[in-house]
Amino acid sequence: MVQAIKVSRIIEVPDDVEVHLEGKKVIVKGSKGTLTRDFSKEPVSIELIEGGKKVHVWANWPRRRESALVGTIAAHIKNMIVGVQKGFTYKLKIVFSHFPISVKVQDKVVLIENFVGERAPRKARIVGDVKVKVSGDDVIVQGIDLEAVSQTAANIEQATKIRNKDPRVFLDGIYLYERSEGMD
Numbered sequence: 001m002v003q004a005i006k007v008s009r010i011i012e013v014p015d016d017v018e019v020h021l022e023g024k025k026v027i028v029k030g031s032k033g034t035l036t037r038d039f040s041k042e043p044v045s046i047e048l049i050e051g052g053k054k055v056h057v058w059a060n061w062p063r064r065r066e067s068a069l070v071g072t073i074a075a076h077i078k079n080m081i082v083g084v085q086k087g088f089t090y091k092l093k094i095v096f097s098h099f100p101i102s103v104k105v106q107d108k109v110v111l112i113e114n115f116v117g118e119r120a121p122r123k124a125r126i127v128g129d130v131k132v133k134v135s136g137d138d139v140i141v142q143g144i145d146l147e148a149v150s151q152t153a154a155n156i157e158q159a160t161k162i163r164n165k166d167p168r169v170f171l172d173g174i175y176l177y178e179r180s181e182g183m184d
Contacts, residue, residue, distance in 0.1 A: 013053050
């Protein structure tokens, strides 16, 4: 098997976004806010080129893991750029057939009450600076950090998972139905 000499990715930085590097700590600033991520434990190199208009991620003589990490870190930086420019929105639908589910947001927790007739409310944790709002039978999760938004949506979905019953019959729950870039 032949080993690659160098694996690299170049990410274009739009005009309305600023990217700063402090070692391997990437700071992305845009109209929606600021995101910071530390890649110092990763065996890849990151630098700004062309006066901060491009980010160059590369690894010299990479093994398979380092080669994969170059693409992964490039994707993380692209998601950070999209997040500070547009943000991310996940929409979930509240579905029930017998017991009407009520969903409330309290501080950093989403409370799901009367789920399949249970007395105790189920709780889902809100991660990071994510905003969750309930409108009708929709739960809208918005934020600039893609990982925090998707983890919060996953927490809400997992909180309504039904165990020990046939999932084809008991369809009650909160389900993700739309992912999009951009916030209201």
